[in-house]
Amino acid sequence: MSIRLFPLLLSMLGIAVQAAPHPDAATLQKLATDPYWVALGHYEQQTFGGWRSYVDDADFFLAANGERSPLAELTATLDAVYADPQQADSHPQCRFPSRTRWLRQQLQLDDLPAVTCAEFDTWYAxxxxxxxxxxxxxxxxxxxxxxxxxxxxxxxxxxxxxxxxxxxxxxxxxxxxxxxxxxxxxxxxxxxxxxxxxxxxxxxxxxxxxxxxxxxxxxxxxxxxxxxxxxxxxxxxxxxxxxxxxxxxxxxxxxxxxxxxxxxxxxxxxxxxxxxxxxxxxxxxxxxxxxxxxxxxxxxxxPSREKELLARAAPLNPAELSWAQALAADDEALNDNAFAALPTERQSLIQETAYRLLRYQAAGQERDVDSATRSYRLLQAINQNPPPRLEMDIPALPEDGHESRTWQLAVGSQEHRAFAEYGLRMAYHDLNDNLSGFPLGAQIELGKLRVRQYEGNHWQLEELGLVGIRSLTPRTQLLKPWSWQVRAGLERVSGAEGDRPLVGYLDGGGGFTWPLGNNLLTYALATVRIEQNNDFATALSPAAGFDSGLLWRNAAGNLLLEAQADYFHNGEVRRRLALTQQLELGRNLGLRLSATRDFSHLGAAQNEVSLQLRWYHY
Incomplete structure (x- = not known):
């Protein structure tokens, strides 16, 4: 009888050897709140107590309540790493090598079963x-x-x-x-x-x-x-x-x-x-x-492919750029007598510009035999007459730009009514903001709030901007991108008898931007707008219009001169002229002077000037 029980006793002994240890409750609790275990589970502590993991996947947790209990997940993991090693790649030690390593170090688990994790080992190697x-x-x-x-x-x-x-x-x-x-x-x-x-x-x-x-x-x-x-x-x-x-x-x-x-x-x-x-x-x-x-x-x-193309094309005059376009469209232009008559060094610049233009146009497209043939011909010409090495200026580091959140304090006058204005923008950058680390003509604003305090302690919400995006990308002889913008939120507009109602709006538009010189852009966009205005008869009122302006990067900062108009279906016409100059006082500090004049068929023109201190702070 004892001989028959011997295999069973051996089996029980094996189970005992592989049984998980049971550290005391204080040790487990300390480990469960250790920052490294919290990081392994991607836990965050809730405002009103308790835990929650950022992971939204039940397969990541071994405990039923592991998503909200680091202690339960720790206990379940400690039990699981002692499972039958025959599970191989599906063993918890193989699924969670980081947890296993850390627990082995913290609890000196020298008795863990040896598990072969072939999939992990191959992947890691x-x-x-x-x-x-x-x-x-x-x-x-x-x-x-x-x-x-x-x-x-x-x-x-x-x-x-x-x-x-x-x-x-x-x-x-x-x-x-x-x-x-x-x-x-x-x-x-x-x-x-x-x-x-x-x-x-x-x-x-x-x-x-x-x-x-x-x-x-x-x-x-x-x-x-x-x-x-x-x-x-x-x-x-x-x-x-x-x-x-x-x-x-x-x-x-x-x-x-x-x-x-x-x-x-x-x-x-x-x-x-x-x-x-x-x-x-x-x-x-x-x-x-x-x-x-x-x-x-x-x-x-x-640098991006576009940046390299524009840098190589920068020394070329308009006639040479036309040659680059011709070569990119048809490599037979290489045999043109007029092209051959150009100085050798100019030919080399034109040929590489044409090649970069062709590759830029082909990016994201399916492979085209004709395009590939032209690329090969241009590469042959470049090898026979190589251009000088392309040298590019490294722009300002993006992390050296101003911080994302903006606090604003302004004083001003609106039709002889003095006001103080308090503002906050959650993110990120507008056309006038301090430019270092940002491209000229780009704007992304989210979560914009402005509250005014007029004389007599009269407070009112001036603006609640949900989103405001503008992409004023200049057109060149080689590249002709669209410019566009979109905005949504609440803002005050000119109304009847000098009133300024708060309206909800969604507007956007598209058009073009042109460079007038270094750091000088002009743009013109056609726009559409949908507005909820209690002064109008309909719940939602559509309008068509335009937005045009001049953006100048000067020694003091950025200057924006803008003219806008909206022509509503009910006959209302609303126009605005605005001039804004930002003075860059430091990386995270700016002083902004603004002047606007609003016109409306519903009432007299309204003027406003303000001086605003902007503090960029995360």
Whole structure:
């Protein structure tokens, strides 16, 4: 009988050896609130007590209430890592290598069962993490998902770091999972409301370079971080735990930049980067936080394909630019006697400009045999007559621009009524703001509030702007982009008998911008507007109009001279002339002088002047 029981006793002994230890409650509670365990679970402490994980995926948790209890998830993980090692790749040790490593270190778990994690080992060896580079693709107004820029991480192997090439490296990206049917407006709305799940993705870096610098014409800034190979490896180890795991995604806070800051805190515990962003996480601000933490070793700039084209074309006169267009359209122009008569050095510049123009036009398009043939012919001509090396000025670093949130204090007069005005803008930049680190002619404003206090202690809401985007991209002989704008919110307008009613509006328009010289732009846009105005008979009143102006970057700051008009269906005509000059007192301080004159068929013209102090502060 005892012989028959012997296998059972051995089995029970094996189970006992692999049983999870049971640390005392105080030890478990201390570990459950350790910042590193909190970071591994992506937990945040709730305002009124308790915990919640940013992860919106039940598969990430081993405990039934793991999403809201770091202690329950810790206890469940401690039990799970002692499971039968025959589970192999599906074993909790293989699914959660970061948790396993940390618990082994904290509790000296020398008796953990040995598990073979072939899938993880192969994946990790293929990435071979050694160095981390933070990549910032600059803002791109023509894509709602890219208006504020973006951040991702590049993971270099030891071989890539030594060779200086990044084409074989991996890019670690966090982004929204977008449905193909969604248009730009729906995308923007769902992004604001958390309507998309977000996921991490690891893919070849060369694909991201092509996407950002070629397809979207965005400059890339690469910041090499001061992380050791061990710290980089620890971060990538945790990324394995996040495969196919869904997070809530919001444009302004729980976005790409916020999630990557969490990963950096996994790499180097104690950084406390995400604590700096309780409300919003604008990518440029997060880059600045990483820089202020002393994590950046050096910086590399990759200009977009558009920037390189314009830089190469800059020395050409209009006739030479016409030749570049002709060569890009038909390589037979290389045999034209008039082209051959040009000086050799001018031919070399024209040929490379034509080649860059052709590649720019082909970006994002399916491969075309005719285009490829012309490219090859132009490359042959360039090899026979190479141009001088393209030298490009490096623009101001994006993180050196003004901070995103703006506080405003103004004094002024509106038709002889003195007022004080108090304002706040949650993000980000307008046409007159301090320009360093931003492109001239770009504006993105979100969450704009202005409240006025008139004489006699009369308070009123002056403006509540939900969104205001303007893209004034200049047209050139080679490139002819559209300019456009869109705004929505509440604002005060001229009304009957000097009144200024508060109206709801949605307006937008499109047109063109032209350069008149260095740092001088003029633009003209056709506009449409829908307005809810209690002075009008209908609930919603449409209007057509125009918006034109002059934007000048001068020694003091930015000057904007603007003329606008709206022609409503009910006969109301509303026009405005405005002049605004910003004086840049410092990176995060500006003084703005504004003067406007409003005309309306409903009443007399109204004049307003103001002097506003603007403090840029995150």
């Amino acid at each position: 293929d990435i071979n993490p050694h160095t981390t580079i933070l990549v910032f693709p600059d803002a791109y107004l023509n894509s709602p998902s890219s208006m504020f820029g973006h951040t991702l991480l590049r993971i270099d192997s030891a071989d890539a770091a030594g060779s200086g090439t990044a084409l074989l490296s991996y890019a670690l990206n966090f982004g929204a999972m977008i449905e193909d049917m969604d248009n730009s407006i729906l995308y923007a709305w769902k992004g604001l409301a958390g309507g998309y799940p977000g996921q991490f993705a690891l893919l070849p870096y060369r694909e991201k370079i092509s996407e950002y610098s070629s397809l979207e014409n965005r400059d890339l800034w690469e910041y090499r971080l001061d992380l050791t190979p061990e710290e980089t490896g620890r971060m990538i180890e945790h990324v394995w735990e996040l495969r196919q795991v869904r997070f809530d995604y919001f444009f302004f806070d729980e976005n790409c930049s916020y999630r990557l800051l969490e990963l950096l805190e996994i790499a180097r515990p104690g950084l406390k980067l995400i604590d700096q962003f309780p409300l919003t996480a604008i990518p440029a601000d997060t880059v600045r936080a990483v820089k202020d933490a002393g994590l950046i070793k050096d910086i590399n700039y990759r």
